[in-house]
Amino acid sequence: MLICLPPSEGKTRATEGGPVDLATLTSPSLDSQRETVLDALARISARPDATEILKVGSSLADEVARNTTLRTAPAAPATEVYTGVLYAAAGLGTLDDDAARRAAADVLVFSGLWGVVAPHDRIPAYRLSMGVDLPGVGRLATAWRPHLAEALDARAAGDVVVDCRSAAYLAAWKPRTTGTDATDWVAVRVVREHAGRRTVVSHNAKHTRGVLTGHLLRRDGVPPSSAEELLDATRELDGTVIGTEVGTGLSYRMIEATLHAATTRTAARTLEIVIS
Template sequence: MLICLPPSEGKTPAPDGGTPVDLQALTAPELSSQREAVLDALAAVSSGPGATEALKVGTTLADEVARNTTLRTAPAAAATDVYTGVLYTAAGLGDLTGQARALATDSVRTFSGLWGMVAPGDRIPAYRLSMSVDLPGVGKLATAWRPRLARALEKRAAGDVVVDCRSAAYLAAWKPATTGEQAAEWVTVRVVREADGRRTVVSHNAKHTRGVLTGHLLRRTGPPPSSADELLTAVRELDGEVIGTEVGTGLSYRMIEATLGEPSARSGSRVLELVIS
């Protein structure tokens, strides 16, 4: 099982006094040269005029953009402490212990416009950079990372099931091979709400639900799934479970069904649909 996550949009800075990032200590050190190049380009853009526009963020985030100029010396913390959005809160990756923590180290990868990808325990500083950015000196980040991530990930994914919780911008940086010697079973996760007999795609609750799914796959007893069918069996253990509370209304919602579609003729991926109500 390989679980692919997007980063949280906001990042929590590490406490003052922490040691800075060590690129060679990050997962997949073969990505270090590209990480160096992106770090340098990001610092240059972030220190110049029009930085927020170049990085596709609002002017209210100017302070976070300015922080990009000191990432080499900024304090770093585990990725589980830096990524603190809805998905990560629901997954509770920082609370894992024992076998579940070891499984997360091996199986969870967060994709990043800056780092390419990181594992939960990798120590990084807080930064502001989306994979959708066209970074001067590097180019479109998804395009720049694509061949490097393929080399770093395809051997790991081969013969396994890839549980893909990423958004489109991060999915563009790496797509698992679904044919050939390094083929994986690629499963993308979609969350829909059922109400009055109709099913509609949801957004905020989708992030939370994907986080619950991630936490469940890591904490459940038994071996991790290694195929799409085994994944579906594991996910159906959540059927009927209350998995969240609506923001604003305080009403709880539960997962009522999980279904697995047939492989796409174009990409080879399958859609795991989680139905909440």
């Protein structure tokens, strides 16, 4: 099992501790590209038009300015830096020893700056989306693609990839679904059922993907290694209260999980989770 997560948009700054050491991050083959992106980001973040280039509002100017000191800024485990709905629901920072070891081996967070990091990797908070066209590097998803393929294709071969990423991060690496090193690639989709209709949700989808991630790491037994085993593991949450609606305070639960076929030979299958 390999769980692929997007980073959180908001990130929590460490206030103490040593700086990032690229040599300690997962997938060391990415270090050269990490250096390239890190240097380019520092240069761009010092420019007066940095917020425009990085596609963020002027209210985030201070966060962008901090990109110029990432090599010396305090670093913390990714589980403490990445915050937000998905990460709060997954509870990656509160896993027991067995689940934490599983997370270290089976979870990757995709990043416009680092390529990928594992939950225990120590990084500083930064501001950079994979959707940015970074001067000196180019479109980040395109720039990262060959490096991530080299680093991840072998890891994913013959396993199931549980894909919780958004489109920008999906563009940086797609598992191979054909050939001798094929992967059982499954994208997680969440819909809400109300009055007989099913609609795509946003906040609740992030939360539900986080709940699924936490469940897959904490559950007893062997981790899933195929889409069918992933479906069985997900159905263990049938009837479980997933979370609480923002605004109304009403709880919602998972009522169904189904596996849909891929639309093409190179696309992902879809694990659809229905909440109500």
